[in-house]
Amino acid sequence: MKWGMVIDLQKCTGCGECVAACKRENNVAIVEPKESAMGRTMLWMDMLTIYEGEYPRLRVRQIPRPCMHCDHPPCTKVCPVRATYINEEGIVAQIYPQCIGCRYCMAACPYTVKSFNWYKPEWTPGIRDTVNPDVSVRPVGVVEKCTFCVHRRQKAKELAKSEAREPRENDYQPACGEGCPTGAIVFGDLENPGHRVNHLARSPRATRLLEDLGAEPKVIYLKEVD
Amino acid sequence: MLPVSTQPHPDAPLLRPIERPARNFYLIVGILLAIILYTGFVYLRQILFGLGVTGMAQPVTWGFYIINFVFFIGISHAGTLISAILRLSKAEWRRPITRMAEVITAIVLAIGGLHPIIDLGRPDRMSHLFFNGRLQSPLLWDITSITAYFTASTVYLYIPLIPDIAILRDRGVKPRWLYEFLSWGWQGTERQHKVLDRAMNILMVIVIPIAVSVHTIISFIFSMTVQPGWHSTIFGPYFVVGAIFSGIAAILVLMIVFRKIFRLEGYLKHIHFNYLSILLLIMSLLWFYFTFSEYLTGYYGHEPNEMRVFWYKFTGDFAPYFWAMVSCNFFLPVLLLSNRKTRTIPGILIASLSVIIGMWLERLIIIVPSLANPRLPYPTGIYIPTHTEWMLFIGGISVFILGYMLFARFFPVISIWEIEEGRKESAKIVTERISSYMPDPEPTSAGE
Amino acid sequence: MNKKMIGVFQVVSISLIWVLFAGIAVWIVNLIKESVRLHDAPDASVAISIVAILVFLVLASVLTYVFIGLRKGRIEDKETETNPVSG
Numbered sequence: 001m002k003w004g005m006v007i008d009l010q011k012c013t014g015c016g017e018c019v020a021a022c023k024r025e026n027n028v029a030i031v032e033p034k035e036s037a038m039g040r041t042m043l044w045m046d047m048l049t050i051y052e053g054e055y056p057r058l059r060v061r062q063i064p065r066p067c068m069h070c071d072h073p074p075c076t077k078v079c080p081v082r083a084t085y086i087n088e089e090g091i092v093a094q095i096y097p098q099c100i101g102c103r104y105c106m107a108a109c110p111y112t113v114k115s116f117n118w119y120k121p122e123w124t125p126g127i128r129d130t131v132n133p134d135v136s137v138r139p140v141g142v143v144e145k146c147t148f149c150v151h152r153r154q155k156a157k158e159l160a161k162s163e164a165r166e167p168r169e170n171d172y173q174p175a176c177g178e179g180c181p182t183g184a185i186v187f188g189d190l191e192n193p194g195h196r197v198n199h200l201a202r203s204p205r206a207t208r209l210l211e212d213l214g215a216e217p218k219v220i221y222l223k224e225v226d
Numbered sequence: 227m228l229p230v231s232t233q234p235h236p237d238a239p240l241l242r243p244i245e246r247p248a249r250n251f252y253l254i255v256g257i258l259l260a261i262i263l264y265t266g267f268v269y270l271r272q273i274l275f276g277l278g279v280t281g282m283a284q285p286v287t288w289g290f291y292i293i294n295f296v297f298f299i300g301i302s303h304a305g306t307l308i309s310a311i312l313r314l315s316k317a318e319w320r321r322p323i324t325r326m327a328e329v330i331t332a333i334v335l336a337i338g339g340l341h342p343i344i345d346l347g348r349p350d351r352m353s354h355l356f357f358n359g360r361l362q363s364p365l366l367w368d369i370t371s372i373t374a375y376f377t378a379s380t381v382y383l384y385i386p387l388i389p390d391i392a393i394l395r396d397r398g399v400k401p402r403w404l405y406e407f408l409s410w411g412w413q414g415t416e417r418q419h420k421v422l423d424r425a426m427n428i429l430m431v432i433v434i435p436i437a438v439s440v441h442t443i444i445s446f447i448f449s450m451t452v453q454p455g456w457h458s459t460i461f462g463p464y465f466v467v468g469a470i471f472s473g474i475a476a477i478l479v480l481m482i483v484f485r486k487i488f489r490l491e492g493y494l495k496h497i498h499f500n501y502l503s504i505l506l507l508i509m510s511l512l513w514f515y516f517t518f519s520e521y522l523t524g525y526y527g528h529e530p531n532e533m534r535v536f537w538y539k540f541t542g543d544f545a546p547y548f549w550a551m552v553s554c555n556f557f558l559p560v561l562l563l564s565n566r567k568t569r570t571i572p573g574i575l576i577a578s579l580s581v582i583i584g585m586w587l588e589r590l591i592i593i594v595p596s597l598a599n600p601r602l603p604y605p606t607g608i609y610i611p612t613h614t615e616w617m618l619f620i621g622g623i624s625v626f627i628l629g630y631m632l633f634a635r636f637f638p639v640i641s642i643w644e645i646e647e648g649r650k651e652s653a654k655i656v657t658e659r660i661s662s663y664m665p666d667p668e669p670t671s672a673g674e
Numbered sequence: 675m676n677k678k679m680i681g682v683f684q685v686v687s688i689s690l691i692w693v694l695f696a697g698i699a700v701w702i703v704n705l706i707k708e709s710v711r712l713h714d715a716p717d718a719s720v721a722i723s724i725v726a727i728l729v730f731l732v733l734a735s736v737l738t739y740v741f742i743g744l745r746k747g748r749i750e751d752k753e754t755e756t757n758p759v760s761g
Contacts, residue, residue: 116347
């Protein structure tokens, strides 16, 4: 079982719903504007904006960027306390109580996907009521990142077990994929021929970011056709 | 034994700071303690609020703390390496220098070793490193090697200190119990000398690979990642050379300072400065060679991400720091030290201070530009250190000065017994050695 | 503080060095065991860690050697004249 994601850039409109859905689902902290201007915005799912060419031939590309959940993660290699590791299902996980906040994994990640809790995360009273009870809130001083909504994996597994059946493809979908209005983000088991990602990953348009680094990311992008 | 502290000693200038400390000693200690106390408050604030009080952010997640970590540990190569290498090569001019160098190492390693802890987001979870440490991580290798180096250099400082402690004990210097305790019953008998010599011989050999490994492993923290500007095989030797370079500069500055305030012109003579500053000159050329190789290979390969970091350093936002570094590390020292007319004490002081600043800049230039230019299209990172980080830097330097002053208050900064040994035996040893180099007479053949 | 007490403190301080060594050895062995269990550390790291334990052993031994050697090399006060203190 190897969880992976396919993002079809032809279908992606750059609306940013995946970014917002992820923040809501995972209780990702909202930082003050001053902090955000410094570069401390916490975005597990980020939207990369690439400008190509010049006016009038300007082209803007929007690329959603979650954690790549690499099969050879550069981040887990350098963690001194095993606060980040790759589990048997291919998810690169974070153990928040174990993290000592050395930020070595942040320095080592070539995709810059990790966020850090520079201050204690706080919620205004209104937002505090909407916090997702399934996801733990992180304390100050630890590293966090996209987990492919692994808490939903737990729920899907338990639901299937309680109904005495195999888990279905749509039982476990991360918040970003669920929220995407065009269906550009597809998630599933890369090794299961019954899941869509299995076919899409082998599309002739398939590519990965920074492929030559050998980290073997499991987020596959389908290139635009026009 | 009757207290003899009033009796004159041939090396009285070395004993004077201990037996009759200057009056402004306490004033300076007081000022340093105040600075360190304030630094403590600043750090407490960081623990209470989190690392947000620093200037670090994504993507520049490492800043002053890691820069200073590498910087302080780099200076530590002064002591043990120079002292060990000079002892091993039996250079007689080492005698007034070894003690000062060894003390630098011991103090600066302690300070440098604390810096990764200051950098942690959760220092309260430090025990995880001991109970759940991962041997795959270069940070763990670092902890092991720095602990080994700190232990080795402390032992290497202490063992040659024993005969000097015995001198202080015999002269009845207060506090008597301290010198009695630390002198381990030294009486200068022949058997004791043999034990000491053997121990020092073993130590000076094993301390060298430990010292080399320490800075190599620190360089591995960077070179073991795949980031542009970091993933370079030259980092190991580059860091070691840089460390020895900054270490020699530190020794020179300290020698000049102590020569002035303790009036040691008789012991730290021009020839000592001459030799050490020539070593500094050589290290400056070596440093330039490594830097040149590093950037030439990056430029020639022209890999796009490497080039972004390259131009950021050469002509971009970091250009002022980069060119300041090259001037401080290469142009100024070479200019001042290659000419005998400028290789004077003031000239050497300027060159050494310039090198220390330049080497700090080098650590800045290695760490921040690679982080500020991530591979994926993000805006270039900006790092502006805050009051917290500056204070911890100043606090670190203050701890160093305070530690050194405390050492110099209780122990001689120049090894008295080695100077005495030099007076008595150097000429004989060196004459014997040189005559062994001379060609032997042709064997008058008995059976030809 | 009389000489005997100081002697006792000296012996205690030397024993502390061995306690430190034991602690470090236990810690490094722990690291190695965890590495073997998770099987993801390069073998070179494991080898070098074993060398690190040996380094600490050598340092503790040298210190103890000097301590015992200096004790043994002493000439007690009641015996004949001590050699002049060198240096």
